[in-house]
Each structure stands twice: as C-alpha cells, then as structure tokens.
Amino acid sequence: MGPKIQFWPEKIMNNDVINKGPIRPLLICNLAPESFSELGKSTHVDQLIGRLQRLAALGFNSIDLGAQSTAPRREKIISGEEEKDRFEDMLSGVWKKAPTLLNQFKIISLDTFRIETFNQVAVNLRQKGYTGQLWFNDVSGRFHDVNEKLVLELSSLIGPFTYICCHNRVQSREETPLHWQAPLPSNNEYGPQFDPVQEQQLFFSQALFHFQTLGPLLGSEITVVFDPCFGFAKGLAENEELLLRVEELMKVLILNLKFQSNPQILWGISRKSFLRARVEAQLENRITEDSFSIPKLNMEDLQRYSEYFHWEEIQKLKSWIQRNNYSGLLWWRLHDENLARLFLSFCR
Numbered sequence: 021m022g023p024k025i026q027f028w029p030e031k032i033m034n035n036d037v038i039n040k041g042p043i044r045p046l047l048i049c050n051l052a053p054e055s056f057s058e059l060g061k062s063t064h065v066d067q068l069i070g071r072l073q074r075l076a077a078l079g080f081n082s083i084d085l086g087a088q089s090t091a092p093r094r095e096k097i098i099s100g101e102e103e104k105d106r107f108e109d110m111l112s113g114v115w116k117k118a119p120t121l122l123n124q125f126k127i128i129s130l131d132t133f134r135i136e137t138f139n140q141v142a143v144n145l146r147q148k149g150y151t152g153q154l155w156f157n158d159v160s161g162r163f164h165d166v167n168e169k170l171v172l173e174l175s176s177l178i179g180p181f182t183y184i185c186c187h188n189r190v191q192s193r194e195e196t197p198l199h200w201q202a203p204l205p206s207n208n209e210y211g212p213q214f215d216p217v218q219e220q221q222l223f224f225s226q227a228l229f230h231f232q233t234l235g236p237l238l239g240s241e242i243t244v245v246f247d248p249c250f251g252f253a254k255g256l257a258e259n260e261e262l263l264l265r266v267e268e269l270m271k272v273l274i275l276n277l278k279f280q281s282n283p284q285i286l287w288g289i290s291r292k293s294f295l296r297a298r299v300e301a302q303l304e305n306r307i308t309e310d311s312f313s314i315p316k317l318n319m320e321d322l323q324r325y326s327e328y329f330h331w332e333e334i335q336k337l338k339s340w341i342q343r344n345n346y347s348g349l350l351w352w353r354l355h356d357e358n359l360a361r362l363f364l365s366f367c368r
Contacts, residue, residue, distance in 0.1 A: 042341050043334075045360040046129060046353045047080050048290065051087040051110050065113030069121065072114070076124040078357055085111075086131030090159060090197050090252070097197045100134050107141045115148050122150055129155035129184070133196035135165060142178045154181045155245075157286075159252060160196045161188025163227050166242075168234055175241040182243045184286055185231075187223050189253040202253040216258045217268045220248055224276035232279050239280065245351065246273045247286035251293065259294040266336055274348065288353035289333060295326035327359055334363055 049071055075083065087106035088098055098106075107130070114121055122128065128145065130138050138156045145154065158166075163185045174181060189202040204214070224246055231244055238244070248269060250259050262269055270285070277283035289295060299322050337350060354360060 041364075042346055042348070043338060043350045043352055043364070044082065045080060045357075045364070046082045046084050046127070046286070046351050047075055047357055047360070048353060048355045049083050049085050050089075051085060051106050052089045065110055065117065068110050069114055069118050072121050072125075073118070075357060076121065078361065080357060080360070081125050082127035082129070082351075083125050084129040084131050084155075084157060084353055086157075087137075088132065088197065090133075090199065097194070100136055103132065103134065103137050104140050107137070108144065111141070111145065111148075122148075123152065125152055127153045127155060127182075129157045129182075131157040131159065133158060133160035133162075133193045135170070135193075139174060139177070142174070142181070146178050154178055155184060156181060157184045157186075159186045159188060159199075159249065160190060160193045161186050161223075161249070161252075162190075162193050163230060165193075166230075168237065171234060171237050171242050175237075180241050180243070182245060182284075184245045184247050185224075185227050186247040186249040186252065186286075187220055188249055199253040204253075204255065204258075216254070216261050217265050217272060220262070220269060221272045221276070224272060228276040228279060243284070244277070244280060245284040245286050246277055247288065248273065250287075250289045256294050256297055259292070263289075263333055263336075266333075267340055270337075270340060270344075270346075274346075277348070283348035284351065285348065286351040286353055287334075287337065289330055290354035290356070291323040291326060291330075295329045296322040298329050299325045327356060330354070331359065331363065338363075 049068060051068070072083070085107070087103050087110075111122070122145070128150065130141055132138050132141075135158075138158075142154045142156075163183075166183055166185075188196065188199055189204075190196050190199050191202075195202070227244075227246070231238060234242065248262060250262065254262075273285050274283050277285075334352060340346070341350065352360070
C-alpha cells in the first residue's frame with residue numbers, strides 16, 4: 021500500500037470574518053436521500069438540526085437547502101409534491117424542535133427548479149416566522165419565467181427576494197435533473213469551434229436583456245445573482261476550460277450584471293465529478309511515475325480528495341478579485357465548512 025495521502029492541515033485556523041469581505045460562503049444542506057455527497061446530507065430532522073447548529077456555532081449565516089438531487093446520472097425525478105413534502109417535513113421539524121435556529125441564518129437559499137416549490141416553501145417559512153433573506157436558487161436556467169407578474173406575486177407574499185440565474189441548457193424545468201443528457205450546442209452556432217466562454221456570454225447577455233425589462237423592480241423587489249453553473253449540462257472538457265479561463269468568465273459575468281450597482285456571482289464546484297476526475301488522473305500518473313500501488317478509492321474518498329483542487333480554484337478567484345479590485349460579492353457554494361474556515365482564515 022502506498023503512503024497516506026493528506027491534503028489538509030489538521031488544525032483549522034480560527035477566523036472571525038466569515039460573513040465579511042468579497043468572498044462569502046453559502047453552505048449546502050442536502051435534504052435528498054439520493055444526494056451524491058454524504059457531507060452536508062441531512063435526511064432526518066435531528067441530522068439537519070445538528071448540522072445547522074454546528075454551522076451557526078462556527079459563525080456561518082448563509083445556507084442552501086435542496087430536496088431533489090440533480091447530480092449527473094441520477095435518473096430518479098421526484099414529483100413536485102414529494103419535493104415540497106421533503107422541504108416541509110424537515111423544516112417543520114426544525115421549527116418544532118429548535119424554534120429559534122433558522123433565524124440564526126440571515127440567508128436561506130432554496131435549491132429547486134420548480135417555481136411552485138419555491139413559492140410554497142418560502143411562504144411557509146415566512147408564516148412560521150423566518151425574518152431573513154429568501155433566495156431562489158433556480159438551477160433550471162429558465163430565467164425567462166421570472167417575469168414582472170411572477171416577481172410582484174412572490175414579493176407580495178414573501179417580501180423582496182434574491183433570484184440565482186444559473187446557466188443551463190435544458191429545454192424545460194422538469195428536465196433539469198436530467199441536465200447531463202442535454203445536447204451540447206452545435207459548432208455552427210459559434211463559428212468553426214464551440215467556445216464555452218462565448219456561449220456563457222450569449223446566455224447571460226440574454227439574461228441581462230430580460231432582467232432589464234423588470235425596471236424599478238430590480239433592487240426593490242428582486243436581486244439577481246449570476247451562476248455559471250459548473251457541472252450542469254456540461255462535459256468534462258467544458259468545465260475544465262471554463263476554470264482555465266476564469267478571468268474571461270468573470271469579466272463576462274460582471275459585464276452582464278451591469279443592471280445592478282453591486283454585482284453578485286455564485287461559484288459552486290464543490291465535490292463536482294470533474295474535480296474527482298482530476299484526482300483519478302493524478303493518482304494514475306503517480307502510479308506510473310513512482311511505481312507504487314494505491315488502492316481503488318471509493319466515492320467518498322474521491323470527493324474528499326477533490327477538495328484539494330477545489331482549494332486551488334478558489335485561490336485563483338481570490339487572486340483575480342485582488343488584482344482587479346472587484347467591488348461586488350462572490351458567493352461560494354460548498355459542502356465543507358472546514359474548507360471555508362481554512363480559506364477565509366487566509367483572507368483576513
């Protein structure tokens with residue numbers, strides 16, 4: 021057996037700037053039993069309460085809750101009613117057993133591709149007494165549905181909210197969990213060779229045009245965050261190229277967020293399959309070069325070791341922000357609170 025691989029120092033530095041600065045963490049809480057990652061998974065009320073208590077004790081105040089897995093190769097699509105029931109059962113349990121816990125978080129993001137689910141769960145949170153910000157993390161990419169009528173209806177029920185506009189290529193909301201089956205754009209649309217950054221530019225320029233039509237509702241009733249949505253309807257090579265060209269990608273996102281005075285971007289690559297592929301490739305190279313054997317890693321090992329590359333990529337973003345005096349916010353969606361604490365310690 022080869023040497024033990026260890027990427028992280030065992031001691032995590034304390035930090036007291038978790039919710040300040042240009043990079044802010046949005047911690048994932050998975051409510052779906054079919055979720056691909058065990059880290060952050062809470063499929064029983066007591067598990068969820070335990071995770072929320074830990075996050076609150078560490079100082080985190082922003083969470084992202086999801087009740088439907090959208091990991092690639094997952095073919096099970098639960099109904100809208102089942103998704104709403106998962107949210108309601110878990111959140112009602114939290115209110116009953118720990119009535120003050122959810123209000124320790126200033127932001128609760130609801131990760132769903134269904135407008136009806138967001139509407140019902142958000143309204144119920146308000147009725148229960150949640151006073152923080154509510155975010156609609158819409159991974160479908162179907163931003164055209166978020167029109168003036170919908171914004172006014174939602175804001176009249178829950179107050180001003182934030183909408184996360186995610187890049188995706190699915191043709192309908194219900195196809196979102198099967199995003200990995202969505203066909204890639206043909207080269208003819210973009211010239212002789214497909215350019216993923218150019219395609220992001222086209223998508224978000226259309227989003228810019230759409231959200232500008234909301235006029236005075238922007239900022240007062242709805243705030244928009246752009247997410248390039250790594251891993252959704254994208255192949256391995258496309259994800260890697262977007263990361264390689266991070267400076268171009270960030271400029272595209274900021275340019276098309278000019279309808280808001282304070283641009284906000286969401287970045288989520290935590291435990292993605294293309295990072296796990298990097299781990300496998302690196303191990304194969306080491307076996308070849310160093311002539312020692314490493315036992316086959318299971319999924320949890322691959323996910324854990326992929327955080328090393330996650331760490332590298334977020335450091336690149338930090339460097340870009342410092343060089344370009346970025347004045348907006350970069351929301352960092354991730355599973356591992358220790359990774360967030362470690363990184364933010366170095367940002368002090």
